[in-house]
Amino acid sequence: MKAVRDVWDTRTGRAAKAKEEGPDLPGEWSAYGVLLQYLLKRAGLNQQQLGDVMGYSLEQVASVEQGRRPAKAAFTTAAERALEAGGVLEALQGEVDRAKLPRFFRNFALIEAEVVSRFDYEPLLVPGLLQTEAYARAVFAGHSPPLGEEIIDQHTEARLNRQKLLTRVPLAELSFIINEEALRDPVGSPEVMRAQWQRLLEVAALRNVEVQVMPAQRGFHPGKNGPFVVVETHEHKHLGYFESQGVGCVVSEPAEVSTFALRYGKLRSQALNVDESARLIERMLGET
Structure with missing residues (x-):
């Protein structure tokens, strides 16, 4: 898995590859x-x-x-x-x-599909696995440079298809920590946001899913460095993943993955618990 990180973590190599592939279809x-x-x-x-x-x-x-x-x-x-x-x-x-997914994410998508656990911290947006179709479409529509309508359709469909992980059998243990600011930041219309909050409550009711909210003005915490994911594969190997500006990186070095897991544990303790988080989202629904 280290080779995967070497590929995705090298910006010049990634850019050269993208240029070489050009408009080629998968x-x-x-x-x-x-x-x-x-x-x-x-x-x-x-x-x-x-x-x-x-x-x-x-x-x-x-x-x-x-x-x-x-x-x-x-x-x-x-x-x-x-x-x-x-x-x-x-x-x-x-x-x-x-193959409908963005190129940088496809390697991790292969790993994600078979995990036994997945812990996700997201400070800026609702995590892709929890997004409604309208919210996901609004995210892709805001891409720069702009994406064509067909590409937006394909990326949206692929993102929704990934959500099979929520109810896949055998069930995976899934945890999400989302910054309150990400929930309040409007993506799409007010109707899109209301439907998204309702979707979060529905998913949080699944017995294998936990949704926690990191309250605004909590102060400094380990998530300030950015979003990340920690997964355990069906072979019980632990991996980390993070992305920024269209570059994704799978982390396999045990010491680095351990750091990710430690940070996630701290975030879990600093965020609102599951019940408090649900009540906050319900209040947000009531405010609109």
């Missing part, structure tokens, strides 16, 4: 398209015929087959049935979905 989408093309030929169908059977337009089928757009889960389900694919397209769906 290889996962192309691989899916090649497999779809093979299945079409095996079934003796063309793109138009498959679209008619599935209820999709010729353009939609063509764009997926050519790797220009990612297949959504509903498309894959319909294609599996129409082509009697035997599950081979469904086996690729997770990779196709993951």
